[in-house]
Amino acid sequence: MEKNYSYIDLSLAYFQKKAKIYKDGGYKKAVSLKRNIDDYENHLFTFLIDINFCLLPVYLWVIEFLLILTGLIPPRMFDILFYIMFVLLFITSVILLPVITSRTHGVTFGGEIMGIRIVNRQNRIVNGFQLILRQAIGMGIPLMLFGYLFKTWGILGWWLINGIASLISPNQQTIMDIVLGLHLVYESETHIRFEPESQEKNEEEICPVDLHIRSNYSDDGYYDVEEIFKQAKELGLDTISITDHNCARQNAAAFRFADLYKIQYIPGVELDAQYGDIRVRVLGYYIDWEHEIFDALERASLKREKENSLLRVKKFEEFSGVSIDVDSLIQNSRFQTITATDITNMVFNNERVRSLSFVKKYIDSTNSTSEAMKQFKYHIFGKGGPCYIKGNYPRLEDVIKSIHISGGICVLASWHMDYIDDETIQQMIDKGIDGIECFSPCVQQETISSLLKIARENKLLITCGSDYHGPTKQDRKLGVTHCPEKGVQLVRILTKHAN
Structure with missing residues (x-):
């Protein structure tokens, strides 16, 4: 029996699939916004689309105000409609936009149209709480607060300050982006289709x-x-x-x-x-x-991995201050090597080490231990991480020659x-x-x-x-x-x- 999915279900599925593609490797193709005319224009259009979503209640109130002037709505309704507009403005700008940005993993309405995503310094997906803070404190709350205290000039002043920050920062970061360590990137183009279950x-x-x-x-x-x-x-x-x-x-x-x-x-x-x-x-x-070439390649590979293991352990000990029982880990390895996975398992299986701040932050910011371990392994041992080891592998030409020989x-x-x-x-x-x-x-x-x-x-x-x-x-x-x-x-x- 064919299932019927709502527009919301399909939208969430779309953004989840898009985020998974980005998380699984699309981030490596992401390009940060630079200080050039095209990128400034795209950033501006993204902002205008998002702010217009927030201001939808204001536009509705303007229409209602015009209807009051024409006599189609009684004047006594003015105050009630104004307060309703203010409540709706709070919902769209302080609640809906931040929550939607969080559920889409950093893609706003404008970002979807312009192909832009909000990411962290490593171009990776940002956790939902940071995205909510970014949108609520950076856009929604100032819109409400400055608009209430200083009217239109207060709102324009806040936007001007953020505009100046975007102009002078390396990757067009707003004030909240700088505070939270975020920036905007262009995503690589993805084609997402929903196929029937069969x-x-x-x-x-x-x-x-x-x-x-x-x-x-x-x-x-x-x-x-x-x-x-x-x-x-x-x-x-x-x-x-x-x-x-x-x-x-x-x-x-x-x-x-x-x-x-x-x-x-x-x-x-x-x-x-x-x-x-x-x-x-x-x-x-x-x-x-x-x-004999394969025996030589295997011996070289084992030697390389053992050397990388010792270097990986040394870097981790220097970074964390945690001593690793090398002999114990090697004894449990068929190939006498210590991988990033081995060290990650050791860290998360030790209650004392789990309580250290550099580990605990991953546990506190994720929904499961497995996700915390995955994030820990990527940030600590992945490319650009403090314990990253770049392997010295044979040249492609030499490998091709070996197989042909x-x-x-x-x-x-x-x-x-x-x-x-x-x-x-x-x-x-x-x-x-x-x-x-x-x-x-x-x-x-x-x-x-x-x-x-x-x-x-x-x-x-x-x-x-x-x-x-x-x-x-x-x-x-x-x-x-x-x-x-x-x-x-x-x-x-x-x-x-x-x-």
């Missing part, structure tokens, strides 16, 4: 080919090789590749189980690579997994492709990429379309994969690659070469 379910359909799977040979994989083949058989998959992270040793076992479970298997690996300032991942297929095919993984522009992708292709992982649950539909276009223009191989990790990443499901039936035929151009 079509949404199609996204969960199982694809018979899955060429991007991690086993427990990876640091964040869960299932062993045989368990993956069991699950693939139960789901009806006919072709798979286990592409572990910087490790090719799983392929020996995979070939044995491929014969046992009657599933076509393509030997694979997933390698970290660096192209300029961008970290990418390259999938290698049809590789000679016994080639082993007789393999280089495919650019979909990982982080939402945040890399087409021109950069083309530059990477020119380095020797043979194919692109176009179909994946890890990227938006717009990115899938863009990758397909690039692959066709360059006559590249097209692959699909779920990036299945097991329970460690519950949003990834084996066989769910978002590859349509027509797309499978394109993927089989690569798989038909398997022996």
